[in-house]
Amino acid sequence: MTEPVRSADPGIGEGGSQMPATPTIRIRPARGFAPLRLHEMWEYRELLYFLAWRTIKVRYKQTVMGAAWAIIQPLFAMVVFSVIFGHLVGVPSDGIPYPIFAYAGLLPWQLFAQSLTESGNSLVNNEHLLTKVYFPRLLIPASTVLVSLLDFVVAGIVLTGMMAYYRIVPSGGVWVLPLLVAQAAGAALGVGLWLSTLNVRYRDIRHVIPFLTQCWLFVTPIAYPSSLVSDEWRVLLGLNPMTGVVEGFRWALLGAKTELGGLLALSALVTIGLLVSGAVYFRRMERTFADIL
Numbered sequence: 001m002t003e004p005v006r007s008a009d010p011g012i013g014e015g016g017s018q019m020p021a022t023p024t025i026r027i028r029p030a031r032g033f034a035p036l037r038l039h040e041m042w043e044y045r046e047l048l049y050f051l052a053w054r055t056i057k058v059r060y061k062q063t064v065m066g067a068a069w070a071i072i073q074p075l076f077a078m079v080v081f082s083v084i085f086g087h088l089v090g091v092p093s094d095g096i097p098y099p100i101f102a103y104a105g106l107l108p109w110q111l112f113a114q115s116l117t118e119s120g121n122s123l124v125n126n127e128h129l130l131t132k133v134y135f136p137r138l139l140i141p142a143s144t145v146l147v148s149l150l151d152f153v154v155a156g157i158v159l160t161g162m163m164a165y166y167r168i169v170p171s172g173g174v175w176v177l178p179l180l181v182a183q184a185a186g187a188a189l190g191v192g193l194w195l196s197t198l199n200v201r202y203r204d205i206r207h208v209i210p211f212l213t214q215c216w217l218f219v220t221p222i223a224y225p226s227s228l229v230s231d232e233w234r235v236l237l238g239l240n241p242m243t244g245v246v247e248g249f250r251w252a253l254l255g256a257k258t259e260l261g262g263l264l265a266l267s268a269l270v271t272i273g274l275l276v277s278g279a280v281y282f283r284r285m286e287r288t289f290a291d292i293l
Helices: 039-043 045-060 066-089 098-120 139-165 172-201 205-218 231-238 241-254 261-292
Strands: 002-006 023-027
Touching: 039 045, 045 139, 066 098, 066 139, 098 139, 098 172, 098 205, 098 241, 139 172, 139 241, 172 205, 172 241, 172 261, 231 241, 231 261, 241 261
Parallel strands: none
Antiparallel strands: 002 023
């Protein structure tokens, strides 16, 4: 919270003339409920882009494959899933070739998992910035989501090629894809805000994040369709914000015969709850970051 205060002693100009008092700005932590002040995110948008670009350069600096790693990770995971679940186990794929069925689920999942992991560790990894200068702290986890969105676009090239190979034409619901991408990014940011805040105080969280992501992978219908889940468990499945995103991707791009209505609406509500609650908790604890770090 900033508070303008007039200086008590005016300055003395040339020739002994008295100059007007110089205003002094005091920066104090907010008390009680901390407003989100989302307008500051827009005012500092150039810093957001800079943080994202810096992360991209650091991530791929001195790497042989460079940005190709954004493609290699979901591609190899698709091969493993196709061999184990598609060939050996024989998991059904709603009439869609299993390789593209799996990749269409892995693509938004990589966006979510990578954003969650990077944002969850973002405050601790940027300790030197938090203790030296003021800026909206929300920019740090938000910038990691921007980087993951870039990797998502790069990895999407493979999906386009697979759709051409299997001669699959997107359905009329392809227009919902931007909303599904926004939901995946919002869910990851919401959880990431909770984890990054807790990570400042409890460093055990950095060990919890990989375990949480791994478990979350198997409770999301990526290797299997949601149609395998019985009706009494579908509500519980819908509480997973990525369920609606993954099934929505397959419906919009591959024409999967999935009942999305209630599933997608429930996942969207959970995403909004995670994002709002994460932002409120982040702003409430933000005043203690510099002291703890």
